[in-house]
Amino acid sequence: MSTTMHDAIVVGGGPAGATTATLLAQYGRDVLLLERESFPRYHIGESLMPHTWFTFERLGVLDWLEKSGSPRKHSVQFVSTSGKVSQPFYFFKTIKHDWASTWQIQRSDFDKMMLENAAATGVDVRQGAAVRDVLREGDRVVGVRTESVDGGSATHHAKVVVDATGRDALLAGKLGWKKRDPNLNKIAIFTYFKGALRDPGLDEGATTVAYIRDKGWFWYIPLVDDTVGVGVVAEHDYLYRETRDPEAIFWREVDECRWIREHLAQGTHQGPMRVTGEFSYRSTQAAGDGFCLVGDAFSFLDPVFSSGVYLALKGGELAADTIHAALDAGDVTAATFTQYEQDLRHGLDSFRQLVLAFYDPTFNFGEFISQHPDLQPQLVDALVGNVFKDLRPLMDALAAYTGPARRPATATG
Numbered sequence: 332m333s334t335t336m337h338d339a340i341v342v343g344g345g346p347a348g349a350t351t352a353t354l355l356a357q358y359g360r361d362v363l364l365l366e367r368e369s370f371p372r373y374h375i376g377e378s379l380m381p382h383t384w385f386t387f388e389r390l391g392v393l394d395w396l397e398k399s400g401s402p403r404k405h406s407v408q409f410v411s412t413s414g415k416v417s418q419p420f421y422f423f424k425t426i427k428h429d430w431a432s433t434w435q436i437q438r439s440d441f442d443k444m445m446l447e448n449a450a451a452t453g454v455d456v457r458q459g460a461a462v463r464d465v466l467r468e469g470d471r472v473v474g475v476r477t478e479s480v481d482g483g484s485a486t487h488h489a490k491v492v493v494d495a496t497g498r499d500a501l502l503a504g505k506l507g508w509k510k511r512d513p514n515l516n517k518i519a520i521f522t523y524f525k526g527a528l529r530d531p532g533l534d535e536g537a538t539t540v541a542y543i544r545d546k547g548w549f550w551y552i553p554l555v556d557d558t559v560g561v562g563v564v565a566e567h568d569y570l571y572r573e574t575r576d577p578e579a580i581f582w583r584e585v586d587e588c589r590w591i592r593e594h595l596a597q598g599t600h601q602g603p604m605r606v607t608g609e610f611s612y613r614s615t616q617a618a619g620d621g622f623c624l625v626g627d628a629f630s631f632l633d634p635v636f637s638s639g640v641y642l643a644l645k646g647g648e649l650a651a652d653t654i655h656a657a658l659d660a661g662d663v664t665a666a667t668f669t670q671y672e673q674d675l676r677h678g679l680d681s682f683r684q685l686v687l688a689f690y691d692p693t694f695n696f697g698e699f700i701s702q703h704p705d706l707q708p709q710l711v712d713a714l715v716g717n718v719f720k721d722l723r724p725l726m727d728a729l730a731a732y733t734g735p736a737r738r739p740a741t742a743t744g
């Protein structure tokens with residue numbers, strides 16, 4: 332058994348972990364990143380939000396994205412249950428900047444690039460290294476224990492440990508902090524097609540959200556290599572009402588949704604049907620002495636507004652800045668992460684209020700804006716990801732439809 336010492340250990344090499352590690356290395360910190368898988372590996376979460384641009388700029392990866400061949404996403408459009416297609420919501424109509432368009436990314440390539448960028452910045456990246464446990468001195472986390480693919484075990488020590496293990500939520504699970512969101516009890520069934528129909532011109536890379544009965548929805552995301560990602564999200568009881576066979580459920584819902592059916596008609600189905608349950612959750616705390624949680628390891632929110640990768644990137648930025656200052660101050664206790672946690676919760680609560688409105692049967696974006704034209708800029712802010720600011724007037728108006736967005740249980744209120 333070997334042991335080593337670092338400024339920070341980041342567990343998990345998805346967007347949250349890679350961002351935290353890269354930015355800490357940019358600050359000159361000694362960072363070890365431990366990733367269980369060997370990249371490239373499959374991952375869901377392909378549609379980005381425009382506000383990711385700012386983190387990409389900081390990470391120095393915009394050039395890769397520009398050249399990656401990833402379809403440009405200029406808009407989102409909504410299709411009603413009757414098949415009526417909304418005006419595409421073009422980001423460039425309100426944003427006069429490069430970040431007015433974003434990308435639909437193939438996660439296997441994107442995540443590999445992010446990890447390579449971390450390594451190029453100086454992070455010690457180890458793949459095939461699964462963290463099995465954290466090491467403690469009293470209540471303080473001081474390191475981790477890994478197990479490699481060949482069964483070898485090692486301990487690694489650091490001043491701070493960052494849990495970026497995604498939906499595995501290593502620490503929130505071990506500490507009993509992970510709480511499901513009772514208002515967002517959905518499942519998703521998803522797969523891929525080649526050669527399916529793409530809308531022309533500017534709309535070629537658009538995300539389409541097509542409603543199904545009972546406020547469920549399909550996503551339709553054009554990707555590289557003429558591939559389209561398609562998934563259906565709805566309440567567990569609705570989707571499983573006749574059968575639990577994902578293939579049968581997917582095709583039954585396609586049959587009922589004209590826009591999706593017509594777009595898939597010319598496509599060839601590729602790959603397995605995948606299922607994700609236990610949809611939305613949040614940890615009651617975002618940090619403890621010597622550690623913090625980032626990205627899905629802290630919280631996962633229903634993906635209808637494509638907020639997951641953005642929150643992973645932004646959370647990674649906030650975590651790296653907080654840890655850098657904490658290491659300078661020589662204080663990595665839980666209290667150091669108070670502002671970090673407040674910021675994370677603020678961003679998440681804003682998205683969650685929007686998600687609750689989306690699922691409310693009385694809510695409609697068009698009607699909302701005609702009733703509250705003054706709130707259009709704030710709604711645009713929320714839809715592009717600019718949520719780490721005061722959006723109270725918008726949140727109050729949305730709450731009039733849905734009631735106040737009560738969070739899942741928190742330890743800090």
Ligand SMILES: Cc1cc2nc3c(=O)[nH]c(=O)nc-3n(C[C@H](O)[C@H](O)[C@H](O)COP(=O)(O)OP(=O)(O)OC[C@H]3O[C@@H](n4cnc5c(N)ncnc54)[C@H](O)[C@@H]3O)c2cc1C
Pocket residue numbers: 342343344345346347348365366367368374375376377378379380460461462463495496497498499501519521562607625626627628634637638639640641643
């Ligand atoms: C159905 C569905 C659709 C989605 N669609 C979108 C979308 O369109 N747009 C969007 O932005 N987001 C979407 N998301 C969300 C998105 O997938 C996540 O929010 C995002 O991947 C979070 O990044 P992360 O770095 O926190 O976690 P991950 O990307 O999950 O990375 C975590 C990493 O940690 C590693 N790991 C786990 N446990 C250990 C361990 N013990 N030791 C070492 N390594 C470990 C894993 O192998 C993994 O590589 C969707 C999610 C779902 C479920």
